[in-house]
Amino acid sequence: MPKFVVSKGHDAFAYYETVIEADTPEQARSLARSVHYDGEWLATGYVQEFDDFEIDELGGVRLLEDGEAVEAFVSLAVTAEERDAALAGLRLLQLALARGDIDPALTSILTNDGAHAGLGPARIDALCERINV
Template sequence: MPKFRVLKGHDAWVVYEAIIEADCAEHAEEFAYADRHASEIWTATGDIREFDHCEVFENEIELVEDDETVEEIKTIAVTGPQRDLILAALRLWQHTAIIPEEIHDIAVNDRGRTLLGSEIDNLCEAINQ
C-alpha cells in the first residue's frame, strides 16, 4: 500500500518578553500593550504555545518511498552564552582530527554518520540567524 507524507499545522503563539520599568504591574501591562509592536524591547523566549485549531495542509501531501520516515525536529531555547558554546563546540568538532569514541557515539546516535563539514557550516549559519 502506498505511503504519503501529510503535513498539519497548529495555531500557536510565539512568546516574547520585555523588561519594562513601571510603578506597578498594571502600568507595566499598559506600557506593554502600548509598545507591543516595538520590536526593540521584545525578546523571543523560545517558548511556543500551541492551542486547539489544527489543519491538514491538503495541497502538500506527497507520495513517499516505503522506507521513508519522519525525523523529529527538536526546537530548544538557548541563551546567548549557551548558543556561543554550541557554536564553539561545532567549530571544534570540525577542526579536531581525533574525536574520543564516547563523544563520537553521542554525535552519531545510531544514525551511522555525523554531519559533514558543509552541514556543520549550514547549522552554524542557522544558529547565528
C-alpha cells in the same frame, strides 16, 4: 506502496518578553500594550499549541524520498552566549571529523551510542548556518 509526507499547521501562542521600567505591574502592562511602546520583545522559546490544525492544501503533501527519515525538531531556548558556545563546539567537532581524529567518547555522543550515523562535516556546516541567524 509509496509513502507520503503530510504537513499540518497548528494553532499556537508563541510567547515573548520585554523589560519595562514602571511603578506597578498594572502600569507596566499598560505601557506594554501602548501603541507608543517601542521596546524590544524577545522570544522565550515557549509555544503553547492547541488541538486545532489544518493540513496545507497546496504544498502539504510530498513523496517520501528513498532513505529519508522524518524526525521532530527539538526546540532549545538558549541565550546568545550559549548559542555561540554551541556553535564553537559544532565547529570543533566539524574540524575533528574532517581531520579524522575524533575522540571515541565524542563519536559515541555524535551517534547516540550507534543509534544513527551522526552528522558529517557538510551537515554540521548546514546546521551551524541554520543556528547562526
